[in-house]
Amino acid sequence: MKKFEEKTISTEEIYKGRIINVQKDEVTLPNGKTASRELVKHPGAVAIIPVTKEGKIVMVEQYRKPLEQSIIEIPAGKLEPGEAPEKTAMRELEEETGYGANNFEKIYSFATSPGFADEIIHLYAATDLYQIEQPASPDEDEFVELLEVSIEEAERLVEEQQIYDAKTILAIMWAKNNLSK
Amino acid sequence: MKKFEEKTISTEEIYKGRIINVQKDEVTLPNGKTASRELVKHPGAVAIIPVTKEGKIVMVEQYRKPLEQSIIEIPAGKLEPGEAPEKTAMRELEEETGYGANNFEKIYSFATSPGFADEIIHLYAATDLYQIEQPASPDEDEFVELLEVSIEEAERLVEEQQIYDAKTILAIMWAKNNLSK
Numbered sequence: 551m552k553k554f555e556e557k558t559i560s561t562e563e564i565y566k567g568r569i570i571n572v573q574k575d576e577v578t579l580p581n582g583k584t585a586s587r588e589l590v591k592h593p594g595a596v597a598i599i600p601v602t603k604e605g606k607i608v609m610v611e612q613y614r615k616p617l618e619q620s621i622i623e624i625p626a627g628k629l630e631p632g633e634a635p636e637k638t639a640m641r642e643l644e645e646e647t648g649y650g651a652n653n654f655e656k657i658y659s660f661a662t663s664p665g666f667a668d669e670i671i672h673l674y675a676a677t678d679l680y681q682i683e684q685p686a687s688p689d690e691d692e693f694v695e696l697l698e699v700s701i702e703e704a705e706r707l708v709e710e711q712q713i714y715d716a717k718t719i720l721a722i723m724w725a726k727n728n729l730s731k
Numbered sequence: 732m733k734k735f736e737e738k739t740i741s742t743e744e745i746y747k748g749r750i751i752n753v754q755k756d757e758v759t760l761p762n763g764k765t766a767s768r769e770l771v772k773h774p775g776a777v778a779i780i781p782v783t784k785e786g787k788i789v790m791v792e793q794y795r796k797p798l799e800q801s802i803i804e805i806p807a808g809k810l811e812p813g814e815a816p817e818k819t820a821m822r823e824l825e826e827e828t829g830y831g832a833n834n835f836e837k838i839y840s841f842a843t844s845p846g847f848a849d850e851i852i853h854l855y856a857a858t859d860l861y862q863i864e865q866p867a868s869p870d871e872d873e874f875v876e877l878l879e880v881s882i883e884e885a886e887r888l889v890e891e892q893q894i895y896d897a898k899t900i901l902a903i904m905w906a907k908n909n910l911s912k
Contacts, residue, residue: 551893553801554794554874564746565753567769570812570847572746572753577796587796588748590771592847613735614845615758615768621845622736628846637834658889661816661896663850664795664802665809668772671897692736708839712732715842716749716852716897723904 554580556587569593569628592669596639598624599657599721600649600676606698607725608647608679610719613693622697622707623716624672624721635672641686643676646694648685651676657724662716671717675724701726735761735786737768740852750774750809773850777820778807780838780902781830781857783879788906790885790899791875803878803888804896805902807852816853822867826858827875829866832857838905843897852898856905882907 556577560662565572571591579585600608613620629635636654643649657673688694699707704722705711715720737758746753752772759765781789792800808823810816817835824830838854869875880888885903888894894903 551792551801552794553792553876555801556794556796567755568767570753572751572771574748577795579872580874583872584751587866588751589797590751590753590847592844595846611732613737615737615756616770616847616849617842617845620732620736621842623845626846658893659892660900661795661798661802663773663848664798664804665776665807666771666831666850667844667846667848668797670781675752682893684808689830690902691760691764693761696736711840712879715845715902719839719841720901720904723901723908727904727908729848 556585559584588666590607590667590669592667593631594629594635594670594672595626596629596635596672596674597624597717597721598639598643598674598676599624599725600643600647600651600679601725601729602679602698604698605729606700607704607722608649609697609699610646610694611697612695617714622712623715623718626717636674639672639674639676644682644685645688647696648682648683649676649679652678652680653730673717673721675728701729737766750855760787769847771848771850773848774812775810775816775851775853776807776809777810777816777823777853777855778805778898778902779820779824779855779857780805780906781824781828781832782906782910783860784880786910787879787881788846788885788903789830790880791827792878793828798895803893804899807898817855820853820857822853825863825866826869828877829863830857830860831857831863833861854898854902856909864898882910
């Protein structure tokens, strides 16, 4: 929908990075005035809720430089140009956990920070998991530790803020409401 | 926690904006190699789940330039320097909806995009709402339209992707699980 549309007058490119680009747009507001908008461009990402036969969720602990701490998250990864999100989801699941899934189900797509970034995450549930014998490795500069946690354990980790990001909290709520033990 | 810590070697300032700053850090990885990390610095924000006496959630529709569309979200706003998050939450609720709340409850804090940004949202539930007679106005360049939606309507809006951001989907799940009609 285009209600209250802010039409772009001009765009200033500020930064072209490896993962994000940053630009500043001058826009016309609904009242005819002008304003500036700072925008972070991101390629988008997938996240996966991998559920084991025991009903546990496979998670990864990793260091998040922007937060200066390691947190526990569901597996996720950036979209590659031209790659279908479901393909990315399968690849990231294999690389980060060593699991494949016989069943992939799309749950939602959502924006993570609509005030300043265009990042969209496509969220999948991966069930009927199987161990891949020689899984593809994660990127060379990714250091992750695997955990398999029950929904009750996951809720405790949320309380303790070791799980500390929106997509993972959302995933746990979804799992609680939608998975039968 | 500091597992897999990435120690900063140097920081390059890329952009100092009105809302976000951008920097690029050179870091030492756990294996001793170096890598670069692009980081968006954000002041943090609050979001509020305002629940009316009828059990409806008050939401706002607004244009989100990064997405080039208007979406329906729970009320939210950036932290001002030195302002306690609960104070910000009360102020934003008044400015965006005209409501005050006799009851504010902190639910979670979470990172929105831990891969590239340090934004944290502090999420509150606001219940026992009352209409403020002469509420403070929103910022001059904010154009929002109010809606009061039931949880069922909200779930339909998620399906239709008119609700399309992580914090609002999370808020609806929380409301469904925690509010008695």
